[in-house]
Amino acid sequence: MAIPSYATRGERIWHYVFLGICALIFLFLVGPLLIIIPLSFNAQPYFTFTQEMLTLDPAGFSLRWYEDFFTSRAWLNAIKNSFIIGIASTILATILGTVAALGLSSRHMPARSAIMALLISPMIVPLIISAAAMFFFFSKVNLAQTYLGVILAHTALGIPFVVITVTATLSSFDTTLIKAAHSLGANPTRTFFKVVLPLVTPGVVSGALFAFITSFDEVVVVLFISGPEQRTMPIQMWSGIREQISPTILAVATLLVLLSMMMLTTLELLRRRSERLRGVTPE
Amino acid sequence: MSDSPASPLTTADGVPLKISLRRAVRRSKLKAFLLVSPLLLFLVIAFIMPIGEMLWRSVDNPEVSTHLSRTVDALEGWDRESLPGEEVFAALAEDLREGQQARNLGLLSSRLNYEKSGMRSAITRSARGLGALEPPYREALIELNAHWGDLDTWKLIERESSPLTLSYYLAAVDRQLTPDGEIVRAPETQRLHVNLFWRTLWMSLVITGLTLLLGYPIAFLLASLPLRYSNLLMILVLLPFWTSLLVRTTTWIAILQSQGVLNDMMVALGVIADEARWQMIHNKTGTIVAMTHILLPFMILPLYSVMKTIPPSYMRAARSLGGRPFLCFRRVYFPLTIPGIAAGGILVFILSIGYYITPALVGGQSGRFITNYIAYHMQTSLNWGLAAAIASILLFVVVVFYLVFNRIIGVDKVKLG
Numbered sequence: 142m143a144i145p146s147y148a149t150r151g152e153r154i155w156h157y158v159f160l161g162i163c164a165l166i167f168l169f170l171v172g173p174l175l176i177i178i179p180l181s182f183n184a185q186p187y188f189t190f191t192q193e194m195l196t197l198d199p200a201g202f203s204l205r206w207y208e209d210f211f212t213s214r215a216w217l218n219a220i221k222n223s224f225i226i227g228i229a230s231t232i233l234a235t236i237l238g239t240v241a242a243l244g245l246s247s248r249h250m251p252a253r254s255a256i257m258a259l260l261i262s263p264m265i266v267p268l269i270i271s272a273a274a275m276f277f278f279f280s281k282v283n284l285a286q287t288y289l290g291v292i293l294a295h296t297a298l299g300i301p302f303v304v305i306t307v308t309a310t311l312s313s314f315d316t317t318l319i320k321a322a323h324s325l326g327a328n329p330t331r332t333f334f335k336v337v338l339p340l341v342t343p344g345v346v347s348g349a350l351f352a353f354i355t356s357f358d359e360v361v362v363v364l365f366i367s368g369p370e371q372r373t374m375p376i377q378m379w380s381g382i383r384e385q386i387s388p389t390i391l392a393v394a395t396l397l398v399l400l401s402m403m404m405l406t407t408l409e410l411l412r413r414r415s416e417r418l419r420g421v422t423p424e
Numbered sequence: 425m426s427d428s429p430a431s432p433l434t435t436a437d438g439v440p441l442k443i444s445l446r447r448a449v450r451r452s453k454l455k456a457f458l459l460v461s462p463l464l465l466f467l468v469i470a471f472i473m474p475i476g477e478m479l480w481r482s483v484d485n486p487e488v489s490t491h492l493s494r495t496v497d498a499l500e501g502w503d504r505e506s507l508p509g510e511e512v513f514a515a516l517a518e519d520l521r522e523g524q525q526a527r528n529l530g531l532l533s534s535r536l537n538y539e540k541s542g543m544r545s546a547i548t549r550s551a552r553g554l555g556a557l558e559p560p561y562r563e564a565l566i567e568l569n570a571h572w573g574d575l576d577t578w579k580l581i582e583r584e585s586s587p588l589t590l591s592y593y594l595a596a597v598d599r600q601l602t603p604d605g606e607i608v609r610a611p612e613t614q615r616l617h618v619n620l621f622w623r624t625l626w627m628s629l630v631i632t633g634l635t636l637l638l639g640y641p642i643a644f645l646l647a648s649l650p651l652r653y654s655n656l657l658m659i660l661v662l663l664p665f666w667t668s669l670l671v672r673t674t675t676w677i678a679i680l681q682s683q684g685v686l687n688d689m690m691v692a693l694g695v696i697a698d699e700a701r702w703q704m705i706h707n708k709t710g711t712i713v714a715m716t717h718i719l720l721p722f723m724i725l726p727l728y729s730v731m732k733t734i735p736p737s738y739m740r741a742a743r744s745l746g747g748r749p750f751l752c753f754r755r756v757y758f759p760l761t762i763p764g765i766a767a768g769g770i771l772v773f774i775l776s777i778g779y780y781i782t783p784a785l786v787g788g789q790s791g792r793f794i795t796n797y798i799a800y801h802m803q804t805s806l807n808w809g810l811a812a813a814i815a816s817i818l819l820f821v822v823v824v825f826y827l828v829f830n831r832i833i834g835v836d837k838v839k840l841g
Contacts (some may be wrong), residue, residue: 145740152749163645166638170720171660173675174667176685180678188678189688237463244459249452256460258830263471265826267778269795270478270815271471273802277481277812278474297470300463358668361780365802378670382677382785391678394671401666405659 174398181206181391188388206392216393219377226288226363226373227356230295234352237296238303239345245304246311257304264301271298272365279366286368294362299352306351310344310415343415347408354404475819482812485589487535488581491528492519496585499578508578513561516572517554524551538807539591539601540580546571576603592813617797617814624794627712628776632723634716635772636765639723643764646724647731658728665721673785676714680704680786706788714782719775723768726833730764763833770829774822794818 144156184203185191193201210216244250245257263271275294276285284290318340322332360375367376374393381390433441489496494515502508523529529551536543546569557564566573580603584591594600598615599607609615642661646654664672679685687701696702704710734757742752780795787793794814801811 145743147743155749159641160645163641166642167657167660169638169717170642170664173672173679173717174664177671177675177678180685187683188681189683189685237466241460241463244456247452247456247459249449250456250460251453254830256464258826259472260463260467262826263467265774265822266475267780267795267818267822269778269780269798270819270822271474273798273811273815274474274478275470276802277808278477281477293470297467300467304463354666358670360670375668375670378668378674379781379785382670382674390674394668394674397668397671401663401668405662405666409655409659 177391178395178398181388181395183388183391186388188391206388209387209389210392210396213389215372216374216377216389219372219374222371223357223374226291226295226371227353229288229292230299230356231349231353233292233296234299234303235345235349238300238348238352239307242304242307242311245308246314257308260304261301263297268298268359268361272362275362276365285366286371288371291363291367291371291373294366295356295359298359298362299355302351302355303345303348306348307341307344310341314340340415340418343411347411350404350408354401478812479816481809482592482816483588483590484809485535485584485587485591487532488584489587491523491532492516492581492585494519495581499582499585502578502582504575504579504582507562507573507575510560510562512578513565513572514559517557517561517565520547520551521554524554534806536580536584538595538810539584540571540577542571543577543580545569546577579603592809593817595810596813596817617794620792620794620797621817623792624777627708627791627793628773631712631715631719631776632769632773634712635720635723636769638716639720639727639768640761640765643724643727643731646728647734648736661721661724664717665725669718669781672718673714673782676710676717676786677705680710680713705786706791708787708791710786710788711783711791711793714786715776715779718782719772722771722775726767726771727761727764730761730767734760767829767833770825770833774825774829778818778822 144153148156179194180188180190182202182204183191183194184201184205191201241260245253245260250256271294275290279285279290279294284293314337318336319332322336323329327335358375359373360379363371363373363376364379367373378390378393381387435441435444495512498512498515499508502512520529523532529547533544533547536547550565550569550572553568557568571577583601583605591601594607595610596617598610598618600610602608646657646661649657677684681687682701682703682705684705686704687696690696691698691701704713738756738760739752742756743749747755777793778795779793780799783791783793784796784799787796795818798811798815798818801807801814
């Protein structure tokens with residue numbers, strides 16, 4: 142955003158003020174996430190920087206909260222549960238969602254927008270309402286307090302993300318590429334694996350990532366329909382924050398921020414790959 | 425037949441082209457629908473049916489008609505002017521005796537207790553004291569518990585014997601029925617929900633306004649920078665978007681609490697005294713700050729995707745026609761961004777009114793949302809009918825906004841990241 146040569150003095154000043162305001166808003170967005178990283182190395186059970194930390198005294202830092210986390214049976218069990226539920230529901234949501242997206246992107250799909258609105262609804266309905274509804278229904282059919290119940294619930298919540306990302310990928314899919322492959326002598330199977338799949342995969346993978354993170358971060362539904370056996374990471378954090386807030390939570394939070402950075406990097410790489418495959422280059 | 429000029433075009437095997445085409449379209453329609461059907465079936469079972477079950481529960485009223493079936497039958501034709509006769513009391517005694525043996529009077533007594541306080545103990549005590557009673561039951565039961573001598577109790581039993589009820593919805597909007605069936609406001613001390621509904625809407629509006637205020641400049645900056653810079657800055661928007669909700673809430677607790685980072689900083693800088701630390705958490709401020717932070721990306725992303733489509737030459741044209749910068753912005757750029765404002769605004773508003781986690785963790789008393797009361801009635805007061813009624817009202821509000829959103833923007837235009 143360069144300043145045009147005809148800008149007046151006032152505009153130049155405003156330009157820098159504007160950039161300053163934007164910097165402050167970015168600080169508001171990212172600062173809170175970065176501040177917990179050093180806080181999680183606190184040697185004291187406080188949620189603020191101690192005198193030793195501010196003077197960078199090594200005695201003020203420790204890994205005790207990480208040790209706490211990695212040696213606690215409850216936390217490790219919660220991680221295990223989160224991964225079991227997250228992976229199972231992601232696989233289900235990705236398969237169902239991708240197949241449905243193939244149908245939805247067909248020109249002849251009947252009642253397309255009504256069905257689309259229905260498929261997206263788990264994303265829009267407030268979680269507390271979904272949770273209460275699933276609690277009523279799942280306890281009636283003996284699915285409450287089971288792994289299967291939580292997995293099915295999370296599949297429903299993850300589906301909109303898969304449907305949205307995969308239909309978006311398919312809508313920009315250039316069907317002449319298939320004809321081109323045929324004209325160059327590829328049979329349909331070869332065309333699917335060599336042309337269609339590489340172009341669609343980024344959309345499917347990012348949809349799956351969204352579905353996974355939705356399940357991995359979901360508290361309310363698990364709170365309502367799971368039993369003590371299915372305690373997940375978010376539930377463990379939730380009760381940690383509500384009952385006795387210990388800096389172990391900050392250590393967990395730091396690990397989760399790192400996880401989201403990794404996810405984001407993966408997505409960005411996928412996006413670039415997909416752009417390269419489509420022959421789009423950034424300006 | 426292809427010789428006659430009026431005959432239709434046909435395919436190679438002689439089928440008219442029109443029919444063949446129609447058949448092909450039908451086949452591809454069917455194929456598309458078959459691809460969608462597994463997901464549709466799954467969602468109907470795992471999501472739509474539970475929602476239906478919840479809506480049903482908000483009006484379902486089986487307690488009186490099943491557990492007091494004899495009494496309800498005996499009450500048929502009662503004049504509602506005087507206490508019912510001995511046969512009704514005998515039926516009541518029989519119902520209570522059976523319920524006591526089957527140990528299923530709990531649901532009935534709490535159901536009646538929602539409508540008339542004291543009914544819980546009236547039922548449990550009478551059922552327990554029945555063993556020693558001999559007919560005639562009328563005087564004996566009235567002596568055992570004065571509620572049975574109250575005309576209102578019988579009017580209540582008669583009213584609640586219908587299989588459907590609106591009383592949960594009335595309770596959800598702080599109304600109640602008098603014994604004679606008139607709708608009146610609940611006593612002052614029991615009026616909670618309407619205020620909470622208004623507070624939820626009001627705070628959601630504030631949060632939506634704040635996200636717009638903070639999101640607009642960022643979206644503008646991202647849209648006007650060249651892609652290689654804006655992609656980098658976009659990461660700063662997407663990082664919070666991808667970070668666990670609980671992490672973001674926790675970090676605000678760490679920052680805002682009275683022994684937290686911000687207060688310590690202010691004390692160290694001498695802005696506030698050590699004794700006069702700001703109360704920024706477990707109240708409205710905490711909820712608003714944390715939720716603005718959490719929902720900000722949902723405002724920035726739709727705004728950005730709209731601003732990206734506005735050609736920069738429009739502003740240059742407006743300037744070259746002599747408009748002052750602010751006027752050009754207000755008359756040219758801003759109107760073009762209104763679809764983005766609508767999309768982001770509705771999205772943030774919908775998400776905000778249904779938020780539960782953050783208000784529950786940082787809201788304290790004054791920063792609570794109506795969702796917290798749904799959880800309260802689900803988990804603590806165990807009045808599931810009332811929870812279902814409040815949830816249904818909230819669902820209605822959300823669905824209306826969702827349909828508006830769908831109308832003006834279209835769900836399939838939603839972009840993620």
